[in-house]
Amino acid sequence: MQDEKCKVQNAKRGLKMAQPQAAVLLNEAAVHLGKNGIEEAVLNAQWLLADALGVERLDLLADLSLTVPATALRRFKKGMILKERGLPLAYILGWQNFRGLKIKVDSRVLVPRPETEELAGLAADYLRGLGGPLTVMDYGAGSGAIGFWLAHEFSSLKLTAVDRSAGALSNARENAAALGLSARVRFQRAASVAAIAGRFNLIVSNPPYIPTGAIAGLSPEVLSEPRVALDGGGDGLTVAKKLTADAPARLKKGGALIMELGEAQAKILLALMPDKIWKEKRLFKDFNGVKRFVFGIARGGI
Ligand SMILES: C[S@@+](CC[C@H](N)C(=O)[O-])C[C@H]1O[C@@H](n2cnc3c(N)ncnc32)[C@H](O)[C@@H]1O
Structure with a gap:
């Protein structure tokens, strides 16, 4: 008893x-x-x-x-x-599920978010309409989640994964190897799209977009992610604006740019995309109804 x-x-x-x-x-x-x-x-x-x-x-x-x-x-x-x-759960587990793919993550990279799964889905919708061999650039690839999921979906897809962070690229390389995708991925360390050779059907990007002034107020969990993955400069749009300006010269005729941004930022960026360069410009909402994704098709010939 x-x-x-x-x-x-x-x-x-x-x-x-x-x-x-x-x-x-x-x-x-x-x-x-x-x-x-x-x-x-x-x-x-x-x-x-x-x-x-x-x-x-x-x-x-x-x-x-x-x-x-x-x-x-x-x-x-x-x-x-x-x-x-305050460590993110994904860092402790060592992986994050991204649209069914197991993506290795650690302190070298941002933990891919659910909104970014939506971005990848929108990118896939665009690519589905093209057919044939596809060339895609994942700009600010981090762990590589977006690009690798697209490569996993489209067997004819060749991916260029670009990041300015050497740590992020080494994590992305590990993921490509684990997913059996290395042969279809070119990795490039760069801080500008202009530095990348070639023309692409699609440039997809989830750039850092948190305004510098808002960084200090983030949760300890988010603050344990790399600063370079978060900090988008004064208005949060430094990387996104440069990407938008440089992208047309790296797109095939009729190629597209699709990008994730923060609340209220997507509208600002869309207004910075001149009609003479971009056609079919539009914003897409995320599952919460936030206009988060900027999409544009380049007229070409630039
Ligand atoms: C928000 S994270 C996105 C990571 C991954 N694509 C995702 O969605 O989970 C932004 C990534 O952009 C990279 N980055 C920041 N500034 C950059 C720049 N100027 N050029 C290229 N990559 C940059 C960071 O190192 C980071 O990996």
Whole structure:
């Protein structure tokens, strides 16, 4: 009887137990993360425990009665500490899902966001209408998520992945190799589209677009991502404006530029795209109804 009482008390202690039950551990971890101001505490705890156990999150949820072995518990506790310190979950897990592709991420690159999955989807819609061999530039490629997903979708696609950050390019190279795409990708370190040889059917970009003055107010999680991936200069549009000015000379006749920007920025940028250079200029909304994506087809001959 005394033993039973002990067991219940231990179960209530969750994290402190030698071999706790997953349900008890998850519950305590979620409360703990929540108290420490971590958003989506329940989801974070679930992902961390599934990772520590080496199982899929949904498989873990299907059997929360399982006992967590000591090695998994140690790994889980380590993950919890990193999460409490404000590290993005994707950095702790070492990967981020991007439209079904497992993209390796760490502190060299921005964690790809859901909005960027939408950008990649819009880019694919445009490419689907073209047919034939495709040449695409992912400008500010970071982990390479956008370009690699497109290359994965279109077997005839040749990708040029450009980034000014050597660290980002090394991460992108690792991803291309892991996804079996290296043979179709050219990597180039550059800080300007003008430095890239060739002409493209499409330039797709998620440039850094946070205004410098807003950086200090970002969450610790976002601040642990590379500054070069965030900081878009005074109005947030420094890289985007230069890209828009340089892109037409790198596009094939009728080639397109599509880019992700922040709220209220896309409209400003569209107004900077002259009609004599760009036709079919338009903005696309994201799932939240924010006009976030700028799209333009170059008239060509530049
Ligand atoms: C917002 S991140 C996007 C990363 C990735 N494309 C994604 O969507 O997850 C911007 C990327 O642009 C790169 N970058 C910043 N300024 C640049 C520039 N002037 N030229 C090329 N790349 C740049 C950064 O290193 C970073 O990898």
